[in-house]
Amino acid sequence: IPSRNMDNETKFMITCMLFTVICSSVSSDEWKATVVKSIDALVTSCVVVPCSFFHTGGNLPSSRLRGIWHEKDGIKKTIYHEDPTLIKDSFKERTKMLGRLGQNNCTLEITGVKDYDYGPFCFRVELVRTENNDPTKDMFSFVEDCVELNMLTEPPKPAVIKLQTATKGEPYTVTCSVIHTCPTHVPKLTWNLDSTKVTVHHKDIKQGNWETQSILTFIPEEDDNREITCTAEFNGGLKSSFTFTLHVKRIENYNHIIIPAVVGIGTALLFGIPCILMANKYKNRIAELQNQEGTMWNRLSRLSILFKFTVWCIKSACILRVFCFVLFCFLFVYLFSF
Known part of the structure; x- marks a missing residue:
């Protein structure tokens, strides 16, 4: 009989152990959490740790849940609790x-x-009684899903996207952006230029990282090697900046080439066409006289026509020289004014 009792006791103990293992595995399977493994944190600034959890029993009202954040090596080392008196002194009000x-x-x-x-910091969830807010035995610490903070003592520098060269009188756009981990207190981006055309965007780039963008648009003037600076001021007062030199080019103007060319062509046409027409006229007239009988009158007429043509050519040449001289002076002054 004693041996039979021992067998029963052994079976009972084994059954209890199996039941405990099964219950513990089921209990752990009831809760799931998603927390970033690591995230940058700027000293003196702030950091937001994204976290979500899941309960197989479905969503529960906030009144039945209590959320706690604690250090991984001790549940009692609480960094957040709805009861401020339970928070470590070094984390109170933070x-x-x-x-x-x-x-x-x-x-x-x-x-x-x-x-x-x-x-590392871990999240803990507790189910509480609605009537008195006392904790129940249903609770879970996500010690396998904790977050570590990568401490940054220097703020990250802004990144600038820009064109290498700006054109005088045409809109020029430059984008300044900075990565941060505190969307509740975003960095402030400022420029050293006075411009009303500044657009700011905030973008979630996942894993707790955010990007703040400032887009500046302005009309550049003459190239004066102006320095443009984008400054990022973070929560807590730390600042960083990026500076570059703006090179402005003038709009290409070909008037100094086009105007002289047009004037030259116009002059050639103005004097060339009449000369050709007059030469053809006298040439035809002389040919007509040559075809007629060679009388003294015809010979005198040919000489008269040649004389008139010669006089006209001399006058035209003088006028052309004077005009070319005036044109040369004009082009000289025009070209050297650039």
Whole structure:
């Protein structure tokens, strides 16, 4: 009989152990969390840690849930709790739950980041009684899904996208952007130019990283090697900047080539065409006289025509020289005025 009792006790103990293992695995399977493994945090600034969780029993109201953030090596080392008296002194008034637990959002904000806030930090969820807010036995710490903070003592520098050369009198656009991890207190981007055409965008680039963009548009003037600076001011007061030199080119103007060419062609046409017409006229007249009988009168007529043609050519040549001289003076003054 004693041996039979021992067998029963052994079976009972084995059954209890199996039941405990099964229950613990089921209990752990009831909760799932998604937390970034690591995220940059600028000292003196702030950081927002994206976090979400899932319960197989479906969504529960916020009134039945309590969210806690703690250090991985100790549940009692609380960095966030709805009861401020339970928070570590070094984190008091510096942490805030941004997400609504009823929407499975456990996102955490840490402000005034210290160089020792590196973590790792883990999220813990507890089910509480609605009537008195006391915790129940249903709770879970996501110690396998914790976040570590990469401490940055220097702020990241802005990145600038621009064209190498600007054109005088034409719109010029330059984009300045900076990456950060605190969407609740975004960096402020400013320019050293006075312009009303500045557009700012904020973009979620995932894994807790955000991008703030400032797009500046202005009309450049003469090339004076002006320096343009984009400055990023982060929450907490730290600043960084990027400076580049703007090179402005003039709009290409070919008037100094076109005008002389047009004047030259016009002059050639103005004097060339009449000369050709007059030469043809006298040539035809002389040919007519040569075809007639060679009387003294015809010979005198040919000589008269040749004389008139010669006089006309001499006058035209003089006028052309005077005109060319005036044209040369005009072109000289025009070309050397650029």
